[in-house]
Amino acid sequence: MMALTAAGAALGSSMAAVAAGAGSVASCALGAGPAAAAGAASAGSVGLAVSGVAVNAGLGAAAGAAGTAGAGLAASGAAGTASSALAATGAGVGAGAWGADAGLALVEAAAGVALLVALAVPLSAYLVNVMEGRRTAAARVLGPVERAAFRLVRVSPDDAMDWRRFLVAALALTLIGAAALMALLMGQGALPLNPEGVAGLPLATAFNVAVSFATNTDWQAVAGESSLSYLSQMAGLAVQNFVSPAIGIAVAFALMRGLTGAGGSAVGNLFADVIRAILYLLLPLALIGALVGVAEGTPQTLEGYQTVQLVEPVAVDADGNVVDADDPAAVEEVTSAVVPLGPQASQVSIKQLGTNGGGFNGANSASALENPTPLTNALQCLAILLIPLTLVLCLGRMANDRRQGRALMAAVLVLLAVAVAAIVLAEAQATPQLAQGGAVYLGGEGQSAGNMEGKETRIGVGASAVWAAFTTAASNGSVNATMEGLTPGGALVPLTLMGLGEVVGGGAGTGLVGLLGFAVLTVFIASLMVGRTPEYLGKKIGPVEMRMAVLTVVSPALVILAGAAALCLLPGGAAAVGERGAAGFSELLYGAVSAGANNGSAMGGLDANATVVNVVLGLEMLAGRLLPMAAALALAGSLAARESVSAGAGTLSTASPLFVFLLLVIIVLVGALTLLPALALGPAAELLAAY
């Protein structure tokens, strides 16, 4: 009983701290924008009421259908059930008021998710074999390289580390990687492979970018095509695009070993894990993706940028803005344009697979150079979630009970289905500001129906909306449309997905870690309610485990709220936003959420290269990565030391639909408690004011 009380106290105090953080963000935002709050309060037109009811009804149906599907999945293991619910919703939508385009987008998203789950099943078996050092067919080719790497780095896969050594190794690799990248970025002006002659980055920018890529965030403070040399891209950023997800995967396996091991203190060897994840998983997949990308049109060259002649020369003013030729401010005629090149295809594939998301170009995958065709768009969109979903199924294989992985997968797919449906329907609706009372055609005849603002013609509204959900469900952050261009209702989805702690797939490794943190929390709370001993996968959950699970789950939210509060309060933070009022707070909050959750997507209106933004978000990214990682490894170590107990009559089944439901409730509850106040001041106020 004492154990339970102590753990409960840990939970309570963490929640109180989070609530305090939310309060400080709320109060500072209120101080900044009373006009926005007033606008939100007074909004309440008939239009809002009508469309709001329609959206709620649709979402309710979607959530209900997806919920049933999730339970069916957990019980029977039919992997496609959740996505068929999404497809059914899509068919219904297609026939309803939203039009055929939204329906088709939902059906395609459902097909994509089904394909991903189908791929994740064999890939999870392969990955577990690789990470546990068992023989695989690939070892015939890669085995010699693997052994050479072990000798070079002076490690042995049999030298199992306890959690402290594992953590020190992960910290060392992350921090040395960030330091080396920072040095490279600052010195790029004097280094080779710099055909455009870009200068070294200033200190604060280099710190932000280096931390960003070493923590798997890939927030982009500067546009790559204008600020980074080819060397910085390929030997700097791309290397972290491989190493940082590999560290995440290693930590996830350490936690799984702790959960499923038979006692002892060892959780694996970080260096061996990282080497294996890169060699057997990331590098082969990246190679395939890069070759498809270049065949479709993504540049891959070490030659400098191409200059092309403009068909219509344009006049520009003294600030470089394009103006009419007869404008008195015109000072110069521009007759040529630039086409940025470089080794892009090799970087784009790993940016997606490793849940990195940092583009070669500032426009990321909205740029037709990085994402030239519908085929590349579909493949990149799927690649975003491939490894996160594979890792969820790895849990079942590590536990020798595949129902455990399926139960977590069911929870993930339910949340994903709701998010995809919500954002696709929101974007299909567009906004009155775009509709102009019917003067702008928003239908689907000969064009993509809905809100095209900030979206690319070849991709269209539906596929852009699906991507926005995928990229924030996984901790990826790459974009194929601007996040700022989303409707206020649509913008709530990525914010919510990131705010839930990135457990809907999440980052490579970190997503599963967060999900397992929530699972432990759920086991504890559920067992407490019915007076059973909390156990997960045969391991007793004691006070230490509870403290660490809570830390794993709430530390990203704490970091986010602290960062948002700092940006609001520090001089220069509020000045960096592009819009005023609620929209401005949305930009700022989005930045803080994106950095703390290690996502990296941005609402472009925020001046991401302002010094205060660079430093605050840089620190946020480090804390948002390392705190949960340390807590997860402590949890792994503590669990590893526990003997496995066999399940008795009093054990709560963690593979049942009931558990999936409870897990969902806990995830949504914690996410809502931590981020609702802040969300209400930004996107929710914007949504109300828009109508």
Add this chain to the structure above:
Amino acid sequence: MKARSILRTAGSAALLLAAATALCGVLYPLAVTGVAQAAFPRQAGGSIIEVDGVAWGSDLVGQPFADDDHLWGRVSGAEARTFRADDGTPLLWYAPANESPATDGFAARVAERVAAVRAAHPDQGDAPVPSDLVTTSGSGFDPHISPAAAEYQVGRLSAATGRSPEEVRAIIAACTEQPLLGVVGEPRVNVLRVNLMLDGVL
């Protein structure tokens, strides 16, 4: 942990980083570059449209068009601040607008664009303007426009170029790509290619 053990771990981390840099940061991109240059030289070089030694642009990078005898594309994010040629003359490049579609400022800008588009297309009267013509893209240099937006401009293009509407439509059709397998992606018209054909360059 003892200091010596931490140092040893840091040493392994540094060695691993060096090995990863050699493999993932040098060998991998160079291998992809080699294959790309051999198998897909045009794509690897940026899909440049070159006619008689003149590079007119890339299939993948849109340009701003406003002349009466050219097909117009998405609202361009063109600027001349970022890049300069070796001789110091500014070069055109693009940035996304990053605008919320739910603000009064946005409504005013769209209204302005609608008025300008309608003024240039008197034959279309009060027909709704296809959304592609009055919205910015995700990159600022979307190379495409929707078939609906291209069709909206046929009357103007026909009058300004002296070609029949059928000729203009044939050129647009020649530069239109369809969705993959009929469902993935959107039908799209490559604006630069249409204009090079209208100008007789292609």
